[in-house]
Amino acid sequence: MKRYMLKKNFKGFKKGTQFYMIVESEFIGVKEYVLRTKDLSTRIAISESELRGNFILLN
Numbered sequence: 001m002k003r004y005m006l007k008k009n010f011k012g013f014k015k016g017t018q019f020y021m022i023v024e025s026e027f028i029g030v031k032e033y034v035l036r037t038k039d040l041s042t043r044i045a046i047s048e049s050e051l052r053g054n055f056i057l058l059n
Helices: 048-054
Strands: 003-006 018-027 030-037 043-047 055-057
Touching: 030 048, 043 048, 048 055
Parallel strands: none
Antiparallel strands: 003 018, 003 055, 018 030, 030 043
């Protein structure tokens, strides 16, 4: 499972918060990602540009 960390504050989450990527989907060229916080309590759905601009791949 891929792990990501926030580069900067984003949608109410603080810089450094770690997430697991749960789902990657693509529909007619639009990619969407679903991430969960490390403690699995919160889920967010983001676009590819939001992923590239706000997250760092850890593993």
